[in-house]
Ligand SMILES: *[C@@H]1O[C@H](CO)[C@@H](O)[C@H](O)[C@H]1NC(C)=O
């Protein structure tokens with residue numbers, strides 16, 4: 003049988019983009035019944051960005067605690083010590099999710115909260131396990147499906163100190179054991195699992211540019227980096243991460259706690275790319291390299307068992323290779339791929355030849371730009387930081403790119419699946435439920451569907467986007483086969499307008 007390639011699209015949208023962007027104007031005529039039955043809508047979060055309670059309930063330091071405390075100037079003098087206090091307020095926050103009529107809630111497990119020494123062999127923190135069990139029960143009791151990310155960037159500091167975390171192959175079995183514990187403890191109530199959130203960002207921001215924890219890179223890339231090597235470490239980290247993913251999926255498939263409906267995947271975060279000069283062959287090739295790095299670096303191994311040729315050619319012997327066995331273990335180690343899509347760029351060919359200045363980024367021989375060769379912006383709409391230009395057509399292009407490049411025949415379309423140009427898309431999750439700790443930007447970027455008043459006891463206020471979702475997701479009393487027929491028709495015609 004063919005590999006299932008279902009796409010769970012988690013659109014990462016600035017709230018201003020939701021309230022003002024074209025996504026909204028297009029979606030206005032739609033409601034939840036414009037989508038196939040069982041298409042799910044949800045919101046996301048992650049442990050370090052939300053929980054707080056950093057030294058409570060038996061939790062030990064993660065690398066993010068260490069990074070924000072050791073280098074506060076690198077995270078806007080902010081940290082996740084309290085974050086949005088989700089650890090204490092999750093019951094009230096689940097009411098907000100329910101109020102918006104959402105179907106799913108995505109959250110991640112803080113590794114050092116359930117395994118204070120990082121290792122299963124040293125003992126499990128039952129208080130940490132209980133927190134997640136309570137959270138899962140509260141969601142289910144409110145009719146919301148839990149969507150669990152096992153790892154959202156917060157490795158226990160002890161593992162970093164002991165052997166450099168994901169720089170060492172020792173992380174593979176450590177991660178396998180951590181994931182296995184999650185499946186055993188939570189697998190009876192959780193069907194949807196993500197191993198890793200955005201490996202590209204993890205490796206590039208953490209080890210190539212040094213902007214996020216671990217904050218490592220070559221000195222010439224970023225003088226704030228205390229240690230690191232941008233020419234080798236991003237490749238090494240992603241290599242171990244892919245092997246750790248495969249190990250976790252093996253445990254998932256052997257775990258008798260996981261139900262028949264259980265699904266596991268990885269979440270990627272591609273930036274869509276358009277050529278800087280459409281007449282330039284070199285720029286078009288640069289676009290292909292950009293997509294190979296954003297998508298193929300991690301998806302090629304999952305689908306084909308090896309890295310893309312362009313990555314291999316440009317990195318040479320700095321890219322580790324998979325043994326035949328490893329390649330087999332990684333291939334098909336997923337039920338779905340999550341796509342976090344938030345923006346697009348123009349891409350120009352740019353040769354980087356300086357052998358003293360090698361890095362993952364320069365290895366791609368390209369340059370990202372917000373305008374093309376005619377001076378046109380990729381989009382007239384962006385968030386305040388000019389980081390996220392709204393480019394809604396990018397999501398359709400990404401989905402088609404993934405469908406085509408990763409073999410049409412391997413896409414498994416079920417009867418009730420939503421199909422965008424033949425892509426199997428099952429759900430949508432917005433980032434994020436609340437404003438929260440946005441990594442190196444601290445609390446300055448507000449992605450929440452709810453505003454958090456940091457000056458007044460972290461009070462939550464529904465933004466227009468939350469109100470919009472509430473209306474959009476309203477459930478009608480009855481849903482007849484005729485409605486189903488109408489909604490399918492409505493959905494198809496809506497698609498033509500994307
Ligand atoms: C929706 O999901 C439920 C539970 O997973 C399943 O029983 C049902 O058959 C699904 N319905 C459709 C129309 O796919």
Ligand SMILES: *[C@@H]1O[C@H](CO)[C@@H](O)[C@H](O)[C@H]1NC(C)=O
Pocket residue numbers: 067068071072159163
């Ligand atoms: C960060 O971790 C290093 C290595 O364990 C340690 O020496 C340092 O004290 C830590 N810094 C903070 C602020 O926790």
